[in-house]
Amino acid sequence: GFVSSATLAVESIAATSAKTFLVKFNKAVTDDDKVTFEVKRLTTTTSVTVTWNDAKTEATLTGASNFAESDYTVRVLKDGEQIASETISITPQKIAQIEFTSPSVAVTIGGSNTGYVTYKVYDQYGNDITTTSKANSLSCQTSVGTAEIKNGLIKITSANPNLAMIQNLTVVLYDASTGISSTAALPISTTAGTLSDFQFNLTDNLTIKEGDNTTVYYIPYVAKDMAGNETKDYDLITGGLI
Numbered sequence: 001g002f003v004s005s006a007t008l009a010v011e012s013i014a015a016t017s018a019k020t021f022l023v024k025f026n027k028a029v030t031d032d033d034k035v036t037f038e039v040k041r042l043t044t045t046t047s048v049t050v051t052w053n054d055a056k057t058e059a060t061l062t063g064a065s066n067f068a069e070s071d072y073t074v075r076v077l078k079d080g081e082q083i084a085s086e087t088i089s090i091t092p093q094k095i096a097q098i099e100f101t102s103p104s105v106a107v108t109i110g111g112s113n114t115g116y117v118t119y120k121v122y123d124q125y126g127n128d129i130t131t132t133s134k135a136n137s138l139s140c141q142t143s144v145g146t147a148e149i150k151n152g153l154i155k156i157t158s159a160n161p162n163l164a165m166i167q168n169l170t171v172v173l174y175d176a177s178t179g180i181s182s183t184a185a186l187p188i189s190t191t192a193g194t195l196s197d198f199q200f201n202l203t204d205n206l207t208i209k210e211g212d213n214t215t216v217y218y219i220p221y222v223a224k225d226m227a228g229n230e231t232k233d234y235d236l237i238t239g240g241l242i
Contacts, residue, residue, distance in 0.1 A: 008033055010084035013074050017125050018066040018090060021048070021074050028056040037061055038075040046072065095134060095175045097122040098182035101227035105156065105169050105186050106194040108239035115145075115163045116194050116236060117154040117171055117186060118227050143170040153233055163188055189226065195240030197224040 011024040021039065029035050029052075039046045039061060048061040061074065067090045076084040098121055105115040121135035122128060129135050130152040140147040144166060145158025154171060156163070163169070166188055174181040201220035208217065223240065225231045 008035075008078060008083070010076050013076070013084060013086035013088070015088050015090060015125055016060070017127060018093060019063040021061040021072075021088065023059045023061065023074070023076055023084075025057050025059075029059075030056070034079050035059075036077045036080075038077065040073045040075075041068065041070050091124065093123050093125075093129070093134065094178050095121055095129070095138075095180050096124040096126075096178075098138070098173045098175070098180060100171070100173075100182060100184040100186070101152075101229065102184075102186060102225075104189040104226060105163065106189050106226040106236075106239075107163050107192055108194060109192045113157060113159055113162060114239065115156040115158075115169070115188070116226075116239070117156065117184070118225055118229065119149075119152055119154065119173060119182075121152075137175075139174045139176060141172045141174075147171070149173070151233075153236070155235065164192075193240045194226065194236040195223055195231075196226050196228055198222070198237075198240060 006027055008029065009026045011026050013021060013023050016022045023037065037048065037050060037059065039048050046063065046067070048063055051060050051062065052058065069090055069092065071087055071089050073085060073087045075082055098119060100117065100119045102117045102119075105117055108114045119130070120128060121130045121138070136150055138149060140149045140154060142156050144161065144163070145156050148155045156169070168185055168187050170183065170185045172181060172183045199222050201222065203219055206217060206219070209215070223231055223237050225233070225236055231237070
């Protein structure tokens with residue numbers, strides 16, 4: 001194989017959570033490089049545990065618990081000499097991005113008064129926090145009907161007008177604490193149902209005994225919502241084309 005002759009360098013240093021820093025290198029770090037790390041809160045050294053990815057190109061520095069809110073300086077040293085340094089502010093977790101993942105408003109079968117839209121919420125470190133209490137506290141408004149949100153799912157109910165009778169619906173998600181918001185103008189799905197795909201898994205080990213009317217059997221399945229994501233949400237599955 002080819003051996004890179006490039007000088008070892010740090011590409012980036014960033015916080016990936018309230019207790020971790022990620023250091024990325026331009027090439028694999030070997031034992032001969034003698035790379036070490038130093039994390040300080042102002043002038044006080046903070047203990048961290050270092051773990052590497054398999055390629056030895058990324059090092060994660062993890063604290064024993066969440067770092068206190070403050071500025072931290074992360075230094076990377078090779079043979080005792082500094083090759084990179086970055087000062088990073090650790091702040092309380094907050095919502096930084098709201099993303100709608102549905103291409104349209106999915107409408108339940110057997111009636112057209114309930115529609116569903118899926119979304120994801122990310123914090124300032126890029127972590128998916130959709131199912132947390134912080135994300136579930138978002139405000140939601142729709143151009144038609146009333147909306148309820150929970151764990152990445154918006155349930156829209158409208159008796160008049162009937163959802164199937166309109167072409168488009170606007171949805172707004174808003175976080176009052178940060179001012180972060182996201183708006184989507186989505187078409188009403190022309191296909192009734194809340195799922196894009198549904199498949200039963202293999203049941204090779206399932207044996208049903210003749211005359212047994214007391215045993216309960218379970219068949220595994222994979223259901224995908226309108227965005228193509230796997231889902232176990234009861235409302236989406238019962239409202240889908242199964």
